[in-house]
Amino acid sequence: MNELNIALVAVGGLVLLIGLVSDLFRRTWWTSEPLTALVCGILLGPTVFGLLHPDRWGVAQETLIEQAARLTLAIGLMGVALRLPKNYAFRKARSLLVLLLPVMLLMWLCSGVLVYLILNLPFWEAMLAGAAITPTDPIAASSIVTGVVARENLPGRLRYILSAESGWNDGLGYPFVLLAILMLQRSPTEAISHWFTRILLWEVGAAILFGALLGYLAGRLLEWAENKHTIESKSFLGYTIALSITVLGAAKLIGTDGILAVFVAGLIFSDVVRGDEKAEEENVQEAINRFFTLPIFILLGLVLPWQQWWALGWKGLILVLSVLLLRRLPAILLLHRLIKPLKNTPDVLFMGWFGPIGVAALYYAGLSLHKTGVEAVWTVTSLVICASLIAHGLTSTSLTKLYGRYNQNQQVNRESG
Template identity: 25%
Template sequence: MGAIHWSTDTILLAILASVFLYSLLTNAIAKTVITLPIIFMVVGYLCARPIEALAEPDILDEGKRLLAEVTLVLVLFSDASHVRFKSLRQSFNIPLRMLVVGLPLTIGLGMSVAYLLNPESGLAMALLTAAVLTPTDAALGQTVVSSSDVPEPLRQTINVESGLNDGLVLPFVLFGAILASAGMEGAATDGLATSALLQVVLGPIVGIAFGWGFAKAMDLAQNRDLMAEAAGGVAFLAVAFSAFIGSEIVGGNGFIAAFVAGMVFGNTYKHEIHFIGEFMEGVGQLLTMFAFLVFGALLLPDGLKHMTWNAVVLAVLFLTVVRMLPIWLSLLGTGLALREKLFLGWFGPRGLASILFTLIMMDEFDFPGEQELLACVSMTVFLSIILHGISAAPLSKWIGRAT
C-alpha cells in the first residue's frame, strides 16, 4: 500500500476529522486526564512535517500571525467584558491581590531567574521572557474551574485571574520586546521611546472610546427594539476588531485597546452579554483548538530543535517557584489555608496567551536570543499542558476533600 499523499486538502480533512471526533467524545474525554490542549498539540505535532512541506515559511508565518492576532483580540475582549468593577471592589479581594501584588512579583522574580540563567541575553530579554510566561490559561485546567469538588471562591479566583492577567501583562511584553529590539546592533532607536509611550497611552484611550460608544449604541438599538438578539455575536466581533484596528491607525497598541474596550463595554452595556460567552464557546473554542494545533505543528518542533538544559530548568522554575512563591506572598493575611494558597499557586498554567504573545512579538520585532525564547516558551507550555492537564482532576478532588 502506498504512502499517503499529504496535500492541503488531505491535511485539512485530517484536522477537521480530529475536531469532529473531539466534539463527539467531549463528555467522555472530560472524565479522563486528557484535555483539549493535549489532543490538539499532539495532532499538530503529528502534522508538523506535512504542514511545513506544504507552503513557504513566509506564508506559514503570515498564517500564524493572523491566527494569533484574531484569537488574542477575541480572548482579550471576551475575558475583560465579564469583569464587573462593582464585584471586584466588593468580593474579589483574593484575585485582586493575585493581580495587583502577585503579577508584578511574578514578572520581577521571573526576570531575575531568566537573567541569572542566561545573563548574556541581557535584562531586556529576561523581562520579555518573564512577561510572556506570566499570564495564565484556565483552559489548560478546565476541570478545575468546572469541577463541583473545588470550592466556588477558588474557581472564581482562577477564572478572574486568568481572564485579566493576559491583558495586564501586555505593557510588560511590549516594553520587553521594544527594549530587546533596541539592543540589536544597528537597530534604529530614534523615536522608540515616544512610539512605546504612545502605544501604551493611546491604546486604552481608543479602547475606552470604542467600548463606551458601541455599548451605548447597542443599548439604544435594543431599547427601541431595532436589534435582533441573534445579532449580538456579530456586534461583538465588530466592537472587538474596531477597537483593535482603530488603535493601530492612530499609533496605539491594538491588543491593549481590545482589552480595555472589552472591560468598558461589559460595564457600560445595560443588557445581557450572554452572546459573547455563547460565541466564544463555539467559534472561540475552535480558534483555541487551532492555536494549540499551530503550537504543536510549528512552534514546538522548532523549540525542541533549540532546546537546552537552561530552557528546561527555566520552564520548571516558572511553573513552580516563580509562580507559586509570589502568589503565596500575595495571599498572606487573606485567611486562606496553606493548601488553598498552594492550589491557587499551582493552577497558573501557561498556554494560549504565552503562545500568542511569542508568535506576535517574534513576528513584529527582531531581538537577540529569539531561538532561546522560543525554546523556553515551548518547553514551559508543553510541560504545563501535560502537568496541569493530568493533575487537574485528582487535585480538584483533593482540595474538595480537604475543605
C-alpha cells in the same frame, strides 16, 4: 490546496469531537483541550505524519505565529470578559492590582533570572524570554475554570479571580516585553524614556481609555437596536465577536495595545448590556470560543523547534521545571493575604499552581522574534509553553476534583462539629 483541506478537516474534526464528548472529556480525561490540540498539531506536522508544512505556506513563521495568536487572544479575551460578574474589576480592584503589579513583576523577574542563570543568555535576551512567559494565559486558564468539573468543584470567587487576572495581565505583559526589546535596541536612558512616554502613557494608557470608550458605545448601540427592534436576539454572539475584532484592529491602527483594549472593551460592554438573557448564552459562547481558540494550539504543534530544544540538553529540562515551580507559586504564597478571594491554603495553592502559559506567550514570542530576531526567545518560550500545557493539562481535572473533595470534607466536618 490539499494542505488547506487537511487543516480544515483537522480543526473542524477536533472541535466536533470535543463538542460531542465535552462532558466526558472534562470529567474523566487526564488532559485538556489545548493539550489535545497540541498533540494533534504534532501528529499532523513534519515531525510525525508530515501532512502539514507551515514553511511552505509563504508566510514568515514569526508573522504567522504573532498574527494568529493575536486574533485568538482577541476572541478568547472577549469570552473571558463576558463571563465575569458585573463590575467585577471595580469590586475586586485591590486584589487585581496585587496580582497585576507586585505578583506580575516578581513573575517576570523570576522567569528572566532563571533563563539567564540556567541558559547563560545575555541578560536582556533572558529578560525578554522571561517577559514573554510571564502572563497567565486566558485560553488555557479557561479550560481550567470553565466546564462541568470546574462549576461543581471550584467556588466562583476562585474561578473569577483567575479569569480576571488572566485577562488583564495578557495586555499588561506588553510593557514588560517592550522594555526588554527597547533595552536590546537602544541605550538604557533612551530606552527607559521611550518606554515611559510611548509605551506606558500612550500604548497602555490610551488602550484602556480607547477600549472602554468602544465597549461603552457598542453596549449602548446594542441596547438602542434592541429597543428599536432592529436586531435579532441571536445576533448577540456574532456582535461580540465582531466587537473584539473591530477593537483589535482599530487599537492597532492608532498605535496602542490592542490585546488590552479588547479586554477592557469586553468588560465595559458586558457591564452595559448585562442581563439574564445574555448570561444564558454562556455555553454557546464557550463553544464558539473553542472553535476559534483550538486552532492556535494545532499551529503550535506544527512549528515546534525540536532541534533547538534538543540542543539545550539537560538545561532545557531544568529550566522548565524551575519555571513551573518558581515563576508563580512563591509570589502568590508571599502576597496571598492581600488577595481577598483567596480564603484558605487550598485556594492559595490552586491559584499558585494554575497560572498556565499559552497563547499570550506565543503572541509575545512571535512579536519578539519579529522585532529583534533573537531565536533563543522563541526556543525558550515554545518549550515552556509546551511544558505548561502538559503539566497544567494533566493536572487540571484531578486537582480540581481534589479541591472539591477537600471543600466537601470541610463542610461535613463543620456540620458534624
